[in-house]
Amino acid sequence: MKDRHHPADACEHRTAEVKQDARADRRAATIESTLVLATAFLFLSGLASQLLFGNVTALISNFFEDRPTLELLTTRPTVGPFSHIVLERGEIESSSNVEVRCEVSSRGSSGTNILQIVPEGTWVDEGDFLVRLDDAALQTQLIQQQIVCSNSQSAVIEAKANYDSAKLALDEYDKGTFKEQLEKQQSDVFVARENMRRAEEYLVYSKRLASRGYVPEAQLEADAFAVEKARKELKVAETKLEVMQTYTRQKMLTQLNADIETAKARLQSKEKTWELDKIQLRQIEDQIAKCTITAPCSGQVVYQNKQSRSSSTVLIEEGLPVRERQVIINLPDPTKMRVIAKVHESRIGHVRPGLPAKLLLDAMPETELSGHVTQVSEYPLPAVSAYMDHVKEYEVAIEIDSPPKGLRPGMTAEVRVLVDEIDRALQLPIEAVTEDEGRFFCGIPTADGGLSALEIQVGQANETAVIVKEGLREGAPVVLNVTDPDVAEELSAAIANL
Incomplete structure (x- = not known):
């Protein structure tokens, strides 16, 4: 006979199963919650660790994944002849340049107008006509000064006559x-x-x-009175005779001699005044005469037209005024030419006369x-503008040997x-060398495609190459494009790690 469970037993068994399932569910929920909390803790711990200390592995991985590939151009130092050259640009002028100036005094005016001038570029010989200046005002002054000179001459003649009369008066008195x-x-x-x-005999x-x-008795008294x-x-x-011989003569001689000296002084004054008037007349x-300018030597006419940077006004032209001592024309000698160059202060120490x-x-x-260097300026040239005031340049003159025809x-x-x-x-190309705080470096390519810094000792340099004294051997590969931004950044980092 089969066992038959009592309903109460079945209910009790079912209740026990339900309780057991509930306990299992609670254990599962507890384990799940624990896992969730553990996972959150680990996540937060990893995040904090990454934020505080950095995820080195990730950073390194990202660095190598994002790092650009350097494009390195290389060269090799070579041994050979080296020429230290200072390269500049300059302007040609004549080293034997005769300046023709305006020698007419302005006399308080703005200048003297140009009435006529030979065309620029004209070849002239010594004595040929160059410039005619306006002399109308001078001609008026000439007439006025001639009148003044005539009056001065008349005053001199009168003063001389007075002087001669005074001398004659002295001779007249003393001898007559x-x-x-x-x-x-x-x-x-x-x-x-x-x-x-x-009277005594009669008395x-x-x-x-x-x-x-x-x-x-009265007659006797009268004879005694007589x-x-x-x-x-x-x-x-x-007494009169004694006074005349002792005092009157001396007094008259003194007065007459004084008259002579006075007349002489007046004559000298009038003569000096006349001489000054004549000097002014000769000056005028x-x-x-200087209003007509002729060529002092042979040469080609070049106007002295130096224009201002802020204006395009021509300085030399018919009708325009020129002031006293202003250069009007230059007469350069085409057989003696030179170049005037401006050399930066960093290179002027290498330049000297005779090079x-x-x-x-x-x-x-x-x-x-x-050619050859003939002159090196001791002082820098004035700055062309306030923005270029920090740039110091020196003037260097280079005489040209045997100037060719057509040189202007x-x-x-x-x-x-x-x-x-x-x-x-x-020597090494100058593009392969960089300077850092007075030290010189070059880049050496590495096997992994990067570069390392190498300090070198340099010597003279020209526009293309620099001499390497120490730190590098012939044939060693050297990075050429150190001015490339990426290469320059990499080289700077390598220099900082030295």
């Missing part, structure tokens, strides 16, 4: 008038003495008669000329000044 007055006074003294003698005679009673009067008249005459005549040079003219590219001032040329020549030197 004084002698006449002297003799007259001496005659007066002689007459007075004679009158006194006669003696009157006294004899009075003693005999023939002459009254003697006294004659004596006083003689004394006065002698000279100024008029040979090669020149290539833009107008004659097929002809190479030779103003032409431009490329100048190569040979500073030094070395028969054998290890």
Whole structure:
């Protein structure tokens, strides 16, 4: 007989299964929650670790995956002859350049107008006509000054006549008038003495008669008075004679000599005034003569037309004024030509007088000329603008040996000044060398496609190559394109790691 479960037992068994399933579900939920929390914890821990410390593996993987491939151009240092050359550009001018200037004084005006001028480029010989300036105002001044000179001359003639008259007056008095007055006074003294003698004799005679009673007393007193009067008249005459000889003559001679000196001083003053007037007259005549300018030597006429950067005004032209000492025309000697070059301050220390040079003219590219440095400026040229004030350039003059025909001032040329020549030197293209804080480096390609930095010691350099003194051997591969941005960045990093 089959076992039959009691319903109560079945219910109890079912209840037990339900409880067991519930406990299993709870355990499963607990395990699942634990796994979820563990997974979240690991995720958050990994994220924090990656944020705080960085996922090195991922960064390295990304670096190698995103790193661009460097395109390296290489070259090799070579041993051979080296020429240290300073390469610049310059302008041709004549080294024997005669400047024709305006020598007419402006006299307070803005200048003197040009009435006529020979065309630019004309070949002239010594003495040929060049420029005629306006002399109308000078001609008026000439007439006025001639009148002034005539008046001055008249004043001189009058002053000279006064001077001669003063000298004649002195001779007249000393040799004529004084002698006449002297003799007259001496005659007066002689007459007075004679009158006194006669009066005295008559008084003696009157006294004899009075003693005999023939002459009254009054007559005797009158005769005595006559003697006294004659004596006083003689004394006065002698005094006048003494005064004339001692004082009057000296006084008149002093006055007449003073008149002579005064007349002489006035004459000298008038003569100097006349001389100054004549000098001014000659100056005006000279100024008029300088209004016509002729060639001092043979040459080609070149106008001195230096225009301002802010204006295109022509300075030399018929009708325009020129000031005193302004250069109007240049007469360059075509047999003596030179090039004026501007050399940067970084290279001027290598240039000195006597160095040979090669020149290539833009107008004659097929002809190479030779020359030599004749002059190196001691001071930098003025800056052409405020923006270029930091650029310092020095003027260098290169004399051209045997200038060819057709060479004209103003032409431009490329100048190569040979500073030094070395028969054998290890050299590298200048593009393969970089400078960092006074040290020089070059890039060496590595096996993995990168590059490493190598410090070298350099010597002289020209426009294309630089001498390597130490740090590199002949034939070693060197990166050429170190100026490429990516290569330059890589080389900078390699230099920083040295």
